[in-house]
Amino acid sequence: MTVNLDTKSIDGLGQEMYNLIAELYPICRSITGNGVRQSLKILQQHIPLEMHEVPSGTPVFDWTVPKEWNIRNAYIKDETGKKIVDFQESNLHILNYSLPIHQKMPLSQLKEHLFSMPDRPDWIPYRTSYYNETWGFCLTDRTLQSLPEGDYEVYIDSSLEAGSLTYGELFLPGQTEDEIFLFCHECHPSLCNDNLSGVALVTFLAKYLSQQSLRYSYRFVFAPATIGAITWLSQNENKVSRIKHGLTVANVGDPGHLTYKKSRRGNADIDRVVPYVLKASSQNYEIADFSPYGYDERQFCSPGFNLPVGSLTRSQFGTFPEYHTSADNLDFVQMSALVNSFETYLSVIDILENNQTYLNTNPKCEPQLGKRGLYSMYGGKQTAPSDRMAMLWTLNLSDGEHTLLDIAERSNLNFSVIKHAASNLENSGLLKVCSSSGDKG
Amino acid sequence: MTVNLDTKSIDGLGQEMYNLIAELYPICRSITGNGVRQSLKILQQHIPLEMHEVPSGTPVFDWTVPKEWNIRNAYIKDETGKKIVDFQESNLHILNYSLPIHQKMPLSQLKEHLFSMPDRPDWIPYRTSYYNETWGFCLTDRTLQSLPEGDYEVYIDSSLEAGSLTYGELFLPGQTEDEIFLFCHECHPSLCNDNLSGVALVTFLAKYLSQQSLRYSYRFVFAPATIGAITWLSQNENKVSRIKHGLTVANVGDPGHLTYKKSRRGNADIDRVVPYVLKASSQNYEIADFSPYGYDERQFCSPGFNLPVGSLTRSQFGTFPEYHTSADNLDFVQMSALVNSFETYLSVIDILENNQTYLNTNPKCEPQLGKRGLYSMYGGKQTAPSDRMAMLWTLNLSDGEHTLLDIAERSNLNFSVIKHAASNLENSGLLKVCSSSGDKG
């Protein structure tokens, strides 16, 4: 069976992804709380996402699901009563997971709770304090530097109480129980590239794939970074051996080139397929070795799991100035970048779906292609066209040891040409699929 | 035992090979028929070739031995009765395997059966139609373009009838049953480099080797391309596991540099020995990876056989303009190229014969070479001459895991120096040959 994932049906997809990002942008998300629930409900308008609630206090490996944090309002007023920092203007102003407070204090005391970026005086940094109970505000350095001495009124209407951690999951069953796993973190407040872009891409990829007949099963998880990935792994430990290929999805809307960060294994199929797709495109790209820092591949690739999960982003985390600042806004993500990222994910999946291993049913000498209408009539010419070369290579290497990607790489022919040749040869009875252990029937 | 294959006795060999090519040149060969039989009988004047006849209709894997084709005469006459194309002038004029015909027809109808090379207007192309029953002529484009409208008389006195496919084989038994296999296609009509050059080289190589005492057994096969290789494999399936090293021999007389195309395995001994010989010579050369296109290595390297058979040619098939045209004639092959190719084959065989694995009989510490007369008298000097280094390397690496070629490559000393050192050490009792499974005794 050949799967054909073309991109013809994705017209208008850039606009749809961008619209979803814009709709999610104002919501104040965190690793727990209503912002996450509200966001996942918006995704449910596109895909039948299942929502999971894991109670605070649940042990998850070395960690514990934290208390749930919710926030309604927050500001700092100066002596004149003017709000100099206002949560309603940007939810980045609040140190994420701040405790409630309502108190007057002098500037010197306040300053211990303020975070700014002196080298980017007009940007608000994004800062968190999940595991250290405190409070704080983030603001532009220009505002910070302009504050006169005096008493300030600090107000945070938040709560940190027993509740739950929320994540969303969608499973698409395929012909086999082997899974392709896509994970995006959805815990950041008003930050677009990191990671509403990833949320939007995974949403529409899931929607697209749900309309296809596919060999693999697919699992899409939308969860908070770190604790969400840890919680998901803790709750799904018995399922992870089904994951044959995976990617963490983030930063897929910025104007930078695509970057693939390899899994810890370094030689998993996914570590070969993504670089192959990137190389076959005519774009700039970058391949990075695994490192135990970055997105949640660090959990999936911890030594006790060591899953074949890489990370396919555009700019890598931490490498662009807008990273974790108010400049990662709706102007920073581009529709063309979102579409290019989507197409790249689709090309990766097309290869994974079709990268089967075949057996030449006639392995001794070449079969007579001519009598099957697969060979031109007159002999003696100097060269063979690429479609005939693709058939000869596919027959020659279909010994149960080589996948179609192996054949494409060794023959220096495009994967799609090899896939087409394999399809023709299979139809002529000259090839058959090697049954693999993951197959259902 | 050391085998020494020197080239001193090959004086005049270039002339002998050239003469054989010239004698075979006029004969109209095909994949079956009397031309092949006549050619093999000429070879029998040099070597005791055994001739095999395989009846038409015999199934050979996915193929069937075709009807036998013979041709006596063919021409095209114009309205004035002038022969504008005449088989007697060049047997390339006939589309190989053409059916008999005798008929008048207008130019427009005739043209559907004419083949020329517009970009080489004075050359006749070589074309075949083995598996599609039709007829045709090949001619220079200059002649084709000059043909006036009018009726033409087409005459082909050929037959396509039940008969047999003919191939020749010579087996030289050696000290072991392990075989070195040399295959050349002999089905082409008047084409010199492809492949009368290969036929001549294999003939004289067989003659030379039949006068030596050798470790390996040797098998030389002269058969038609594709169907001949397939037929031979089909009839000798139980013997092929004895083939330890093999080469298809073709295009060994043109002025281009030597080219080695690796076996499908890519890491067979032959894939190391031929490149070593080419590198050690001071000539230009080329190493090509295996591809399932070319000469009959594609059959020997089909996945059901996967034999260690590469191809050692000068210019590769299809890469020189004269390929499969009337320009591949007696002017195109050169005696010096034939001799150089012969010497290269001999060097390859010399290494294969001598590339044994030894055991140091005194593996703990160095043996005292001085008391055996293998070491100079006074100590303290700065450097050691290469013959002493060759002894030290051979002793050090003769642990049953390294062949002499391994030692030559690791020590960066010439194979012949290492072979000489091993011979001296074996004579002193410091080395003994590791028995290998293929040995008879």
Add this chain to the structure above:
Amino acid sequence: MTVNLDTKSIDGLGQEMYNLIAELYPICRSITGNGVRQSLKILQQHIPLEMHEVPSGTPVFDWTVPKEWNIRNAYIKDETGKKIVDFQESNLHILNYSLPIHQKMPLSQLKEHLFSMPDRPDWIPYRTSYYNETWGFCLTDRTLQSLPEGDYEVYIDSSLEAGSLTYGELFLPGQTEDEIFLFCHECHPSLCNDNLSGVALVTFLAKYLSQQSLRYSYRFVFAPATIGAITWLSQNENKVSRIKHGLTVANVGDPGHLTYKKSRRGNADIDRVVPYVLKASSQNYEIADFSPYGYDERQFCSPGFNLPVGSLTRSQFGTFPEYHTSADNLDFVQMSALVNSFETYLSVIDILENNQTYLNTNPKCEPQLGKRGLYSMYGGKQTAPSDRMAMLWTLNLSDGEHTLLDIAERSNLNFSVIKHAASNLENSGLLKVCSSSGDKG
């Protein structure tokens, strides 16, 4: 357990090593005899060296322990009675292992026993004749060329009689029976770099290490070149499997850069650790592949032993003009070079001692470093400092398959940073050492 081998306590060591070289310099050593005994006794003033005597005639593999050679005096007098060559001026003047003689002879006869270096007219070469009973003198070419015709009085007061071969050995037991092995040849007469420098370095390294608590056991051997190494191996054959890492030590005082010659295995731990140390230093250095010529690594790496023993020198044997001449004197070795060599050996040992394999006790997902005080308080920043990266890498790769050096190399972090991280993580209970088979308890 972390071992810390710092170089703070080695102040003044350059001077101490140099002084020892100067004390040993005048003694006439050979592969046997009193010169060796006298030298080893001097070393016993620094370390508790055990002296071993192996009787002449003892079979040692393919060799036999030779007769013991001692010399008291030697000269050549011209017709006027003037000593033109005098052993008392330099013990290099005597062909090492010369038989006794007292005889007059004409210049022509004498010349057959004289050795000089025409290209270095003012240097005396060092020459030996251990296994060929003869006599001879080495002298400057300037002196040789100036000798007038006439009769000369040749006098050598030496003896070659049954006795023994002497070597010194020191064993320092560690926490495991696994051994690190250091070997230096001590048979050369007045030659400083080759190898009084090695003798001095090993002496003070043994002294230094005897004051540390170490994981490995250490064995230091001071023996004559070739026959000494062969004798030691012959007498200690049952112990050599304990040698996990080894180095032959020579030429460690000259001004050239450090050179590491790999063991025959080429991929032993020592073959990775020494190059790592050299690369991490900012010095020039050279890595040479194993060759069966050089120092006694050729015995330890003979195929019957194949021990993981490389050679760490400054200039390689035979590559500097002063090699085996009177110019390898007290001016040629430099205190700074001796100290740099010593520090390099210490760094190698520090890595070998600490290059353990750990198990992450919490392998599923990252452990929560924050609750253990190993992580900074506020999240969201762009980069992680190298000490946190070192912890993440060490946790991620501590799966029982990676040593700390593997982790250092893969993370591109310095070994000492990784070692420090491992120590912190072990103290927090997040890592534990993998027990290795060589451990005692």
